[in-house]
Amino acid sequence: MKVLLIEDDDFIARMYAKKFTLEKFVTMVANDGEAGLMLAKKELPNIILLDIMLPKMNGWEVLEQLKRDPSTQAIPVILLTNIGAPEDIQKGFDLGAVDYLIKAHFIPDEVVKKINSIVTP
Numbered sequence: 001m002k003v004l005l006i007e008d009d010d011f012i013a014r015m016y017a018k019k020f021t022l023e024k025f026v027t028m029v030a031n032d033g034e035a036g037l038m039l040a041k042k043e044l045p046n047i048i049l050l051d052i053m054l055p056k057m058n059g060w061e062v063l064e065q066l067k068r069d070p071s072t073q074a075i076p077v078i079l080l081t082n083i084g085a086p087e088d089i090q091k092g093f094d095l096g097a098v099d100y101l102i103k104a105h106f107i108p109d110e111v112v113k114k115i116n117s118i119v120t121p
Helices: 010-022 033-043 059-068 086-094 108-118
Strands: 002-006 026-030 047-050 077-081 099-102
Touching: 002 010, 002 033, 010 026, 010 108, 026 033, 033 047, 033 059, 047 059, 047 108, 059 077, 077 108, 086 099, 099 108
Parallel strands: 002 026, 002 047, 047 077, 077 099
Antiparallel strands: none
16 A cells, blocks of 8 residues: 655654554655655555645645646545644535544554554555
């Protein structure tokens, strides 16, 4: 399974990349929205984990563009962020995210379980 993590916090990105690799996921990491969008279009991962607060292009813009592009619109996107206001969560689902996870509330094992429940290899 190919997983794309779009996350600008290097510590968090490395932590999740290590966990995903241990789970035998092919893991790609982009540290800004523009790079993440380009990588998604090039690699067509099975699932994308997307932060909202990103340099160059925020997660909302990335999600909108992913869902507008026929080549990427079917890829499930989980928003993985620390922004947890109810209106932001609703916006994420309205834009097409399949789940919305608050980083502080989930450990990597739980995120792996979410991925596996959404994408069956």
